[in-house]
Amino acid sequence: MYRVLLVEDEDIIRRGLLFAVDWLRAGCVVVGEAVDGEDGLRRIEELAPDIVITDVRMPYLDGLDMLAQSRERGYEAIILSGYDEFSYAKKAISLDVAEYLLKPIDFEALYAALARIKERLQRRDELRRHQLGKAEVLPAELLQPVTAGIGKYTGKLLRRIRSDYAARLSLRELGEEYGVSEAYLNKCFKQDTSYTFNDFLNRYRIIQAAALLRAGGRKVYEVGACVGFPDYKYFTLVFKKYVGCSPGKFRAQYEGESSSEE
Numbered sequence: 001m002y003r004v005l006l007v008e009d010e011d012i013i014r015r016g017l018l019f020a021v022d023w024l025r026a027g028c029v030v031v032g033e034a035v036d037g038e039d040g041l042r043r044i045e046e047l048a049p050d051i052v053i054t055d056v057r058m059p060y061l062d063g064l065d066m067l068a069q070s071r072e073r074g075y076e077a078i079i080l081s082g083y084d085e086f087s088y089a090k091k092a093i094s095l096d097v098a099e100y101l102l103k104p105i106d107f108e109a110l111y112a113a114l115a116r117i118k119e120r121l122q123r124r125d126e127l128r129r130h131q132l133g134k135a136e137v138l139p140a141e142l143l144q145p146v147t148a149g150i151g152k153y154t155g156k157l158l159r160r161i162r163s164d165y166a167a168r169l170s171l172r173e174l175g176e177e178y179g180v181s182e183a184y185l186n187k188c189f190k191q192d193t194s195y196t197f198n199d200f201l202n203r204y205r206i207i208q209a210a211a212l213l214r215a216g217g218r219k220v221y222e223v224g225a226c227v228g229f230p231d232y233k234y235f236t237l238v239f240k241k242y243v244g245c246s247p248g249k250f251r252a253q254y255e256g257e258s259s260s261e262e
Helices: 011-020 037-047 063-068 086-094 107-134 140-147 152-164 171-178 182-193 197-215 220-226 232-243 247-261
Strands: 002-007 028-034 051-055 076-081 099-102
Touching: 002 011, 002 037, 002 107, 011 028, 011 197, 011 232, 028 037, 028 182, 037 051, 037 063, 051 063, 051 107, 063 076, 076 107, 099 107, 152 171, 152 182, 152 197, 171 182, 182 197, 197 220, 197 232, 197 247, 220 232, 220 247, 232 247
Parallel strands: 002 028, 002 051, 051 076, 076 099
Antiparallel strands: none
16 A cells, blocks of 8 residues: 545635545555645654655645755655646746646546556565665665565555445454454554554545445435444434535535536
8 A cells, every 4th residue: 555645725625535436446545634734744754654655735835846856855746726727837847746636636547647657666676675685784774665565464454444445344353364463453553554444444434435426326324324334323324424514415526516517
């Protein structure tokens, strides 16, 4: 799994990226969010992401300047921009930005961009391993990026969430299944993803709920039950916590956008 940082000052767009994209399908985990370029610099230093997805125009420090000040961290970058201007693309190229996507975001194009970036990261890691294999001494600063990433138990938990998110998932029972303690599992998961297991599970359930709401054809309480929230009131509470509005309002907004495009 590759670690992703989202840097976007517009809350609705950042939440859209977080909950409209099936990050596990893309082989990624969103480990953090930032609301402007200065915040992004701090989060890059703190979280060491593999991929940074950033808007261009933001207050305090724009996305391109943020990238220019942190490219030595070794991540790959995707630029999001509502401005189809050559000057932005030219500067992005000079910063070796992997992908440049225009708003409104085409999510299939984003999936394709992430797939290309993962190939770049894999080639780079293979080259680094090859170089390290020839070295008599393995410098710690070179070895770290090769060994960093998602641990064994976190990988197990992420695969379980993706396949069984609608079921009742107990970290205690999963610990018994894997032969380790609940506390150890949660510690590993938090260390690798920056989320607790239950928080990540709920986030993933809400991603699936948002997709079902956009697709239509089900009542809100049915959507909740489909993604692991049989209690309608609790589903509404959790959905509003993460998305910022109720599931009914979310669906109404999406239906309004769809009808306005027709």
